[in-house]
Structures are given as C-alpha cells and as structure tokens.
Amino acid sequence: MKFAGINLNEPRIMGVINVSPESFYKGSVRNDEEKLIETTLRMVEEGASFIDIGAKSTAPYLETQIPLEEEIRRAVWAVKTIRDHVDVPISIDTTNAKVAEEAIKAGADIINDVTGLKGDPEMPKVAADYGTPVVLCAHGEVRNFSDPVRTVMDFLQESLEIAEKHGIEDVAVDPAIGFLRPEWPPWYVWDSNVIANLNLLKSLGRPILVGVSRKSFIGAITGRQSPSERLAGSLSATAIAVLKGADIVRTHDVKETLDTIKVASFMGKFSP
Numbered sequence: 001m002k003f004a005g006i007n008l009n010e011p012r013i014m015g016v017i018n019v020s021p022e023s024f025y026k027g028s029v030r031n032d033e034e035k036l037i038e039t040t041l042r043m044v045e046e047g048a049s050f051i052d053i054g055a056k057s058t059a060p061y062l063e064t065q066i067p068l069e070e071e072i073r074r075a076v077w078a079v080k081t082i083r084d085h086v087d088v089p090i091s092i093d094t095t096n097a098k099v100a101e102e103a104i105k106a107g108a109d110i111i112n113d114v115t116g117l118k119g120d121p122e123m124p125k126v127a128a129d130y131g132t133p134v135v136l137c138a139h140g141e142v143r144n145f146s147d148p149v150r151t152v153m154d155f156l157q158e159s160l161e162i163a164e165k166h167g168i169e170d171v172a173v174d175p176a177i178g179f180l181r182p183e184w185p186p187w188y189v190w191d192s193n194v195i196a197n198l199n200l201l202k203s204l205g206r207p208i209l210v211g212v213s214r215k216s217f218i219g220a221i222t223g224r225q226s227p228s229e230r231l232a233g234s235l236s237a238t239a240i241a242v243l244k245g246a247d248i249v250r251t252h253d254v255k256e257t258l259d260t261i262k263v264a265s266f267m268g269k270f271s272p
C-alpha cells in the first residue's frame with residue numbers, strides 16, 4: 001500500500017510543525033525562518049517520511065479563531081520556506097479550501113483535513129482539481145453512549161464516499177484522536193478505546209494515519225498537565241497503535257517515535 005507516493009510496507013512517520021502560536025504544544029511552534037528550516041531538516045534526517053504544516057490550531061478546547069488571510073499567510077510562508085529544502089511530501093493541515101489551494105500552489109503535496117472533506121464544501125473540488133492526496137479524519141456529530149470505533153468507521157465511510165464521488169483516490173483514514181468528545185464516555189476513554197481497536201479500521205482498505213502526540217487523553221491518563229511532559233505516554237500509545245495496524249504516525253517527536261514504531265512493528269510480526 002502507498003500514500004502520496006510513499007511505500008507503507010513499514011510504518012512511517014509524519015513530523016508535525018506548527019506555524020500557529022496558539023497550538024496546544026508550544027514546543028511544536030516555529031515562526032522564524034531559520035528555525036523552521038532547521039526543524040524540517042532535522043525531522044527528515046531523523047526519519048520523517050512526511051512533514052505536516054499547521055497554520056491554525058484545531059484543538060477543540062482552545063480559542064483558535066484567526067482571520068482566514070492570516071492562516072493563508074502563515075501556510076504559504078511555511079510551505080515556501082521549506083519546499084526546496086526537502087524531498088518528502090509536505091501536507092497542509094487545514095479545513096479551509098482556500099488555504100489548501102494556496103498551500104498547494106506554494107508546493108504542498110497533501111491536504112490533511114481534520115473534517116474529512118465535510119467542513120468546507122469547496123475542499124473536495126480543490127483536492128480533485130489538483131489531484132492532491134487527502135488525509136480524511138473522522139468527523140461528525142457524536143452521540144452520547146455511542147460505540148467509539150463504530151462511530152469512527154461510520155464517519156470515515158461518509159468521507160470515503162465524498163472522496164469517491166469526486167474521484168479522489170489517494171486517501172488515508174484517521175480516527176481523529178482528541179477531536180471526538182461526547183459527554184459520555186469521557187474523551188480519554190473514547191480515544192483509548194479507539195486506539196485499542198484500531199485494527200477494525202483495516203476493513204476500510206486504506207492506509208491508517210494516527211495522531212496521538214502529546215494529546216490531552218495522555219494527560220488525563222497520566223496526570224501530566226503540560227503537553228511538554230507527555231512524551232513517554234505518547235510513545236506508549238504509539239506502540240499500541242502500531243501493533244493494531246497504524247501505517248503512519250503523526251508526531252512532534254520524530255526520533256523517539258521512530259524507535260518506538262520499529263520495536264512495536266518488529267514485535268508485531270510474532271503476534272497473530
């Protein structure tokens with residue numbers, strides 16, 4: 001299986017860089033040209049197969065509204081700044097079709113849409129027009145007491161149908177860890193349940209991308225208030241996600257995550 005030209009015969013890493021000061025993990029933010037290039041080069045050297053650029057936080061528990069022009073400015077600046085320094089595919093983490101289009105024109109290769117093509121009605125058209133691969137996150141209205149993995153699969157199936165209708169074939173599916181928050185079960189139970197049953201997503205027949213890095217469910221389980229203290233917990237969740245079939249792991253910590261996925265996938269060969 002491949003995604004955006006990258007062979008997924010072993011689990012791969014997507015390194016995250018945010019050019020959005022409001023992002024939940026301040027250690028992920030770069031807003032100076034030299035540091036942005038340095039971090040990109042380091043992530044690729046450490047083993048990232050993709051670089052994901054975020055120009056606006058999507059954290060559901062933060063105040064993240066910024067003007068569209070500002071998101072476009074940040075996204076275009078970041079993509080242009082790093083494009084000629086690395087060969088790996090660059091994805092743009094946005095829910096807005098205009099941002100996606102401008103980032104693609106600046107050199108981005110993948111649209112990472114946390115609304116799974118359901119947020120901006122123009123997004124499927126942009127992806128189709130430019131022939132851009134898309135990361136589809138599970139997105140929708142979550143009902144209380146619903147089954148986490150079944151709900152994620154239903155949401156993803158809807159996104160796959162939108163993609164198919166528009167002739168978008170190169171897609172990866174993502175269970176949207178941290179985004180789906182019913183009143184019950186609590187989100188950290190939801191997220192843990194989804195990761196523990198990630199293997200069920202295999203039936204969708206698409207590469208599975210997962211982002212657990214330093215997220216609040218790790219904070220809730222470990223009692224680590226600050227995202228800066230959540231690396232060990234994130235690596236533990238990463239190992240389980242890989243054992244359960246994750247093909248791409250989206251992370252702020254490339255080096256540590258690479259060792260984690262190597263060990264988890266090596267051991268996975270010996271279990272049914």
Ligand SMILES: Nc1nc2c(c(=O)[nH]1)N=C(COP(=O)(O)OP(=O)(O)O)CN2
Pocket residue numbers: 016018020022023024025028054056057058059093112113114135137174176177209210211212250
């Ligand atoms: N496909 C995908 N995209 C994502 C995911 C994720 O799990 N999957 N998590 C995010 C949260 O991490 P980030 O560091 O970008 O946080 P921010 O939204 O506060 O910038 C943002 N984007």
Ligand SMILES: Nc1ccc(C(=O)O)cc1
Pocket residue numbers: 024057058059060177178179214215216217
């Ligand atoms: N964009 C997101 C950022 C952070 C989290 C989380 O901490 O759960 C979820 C989504």
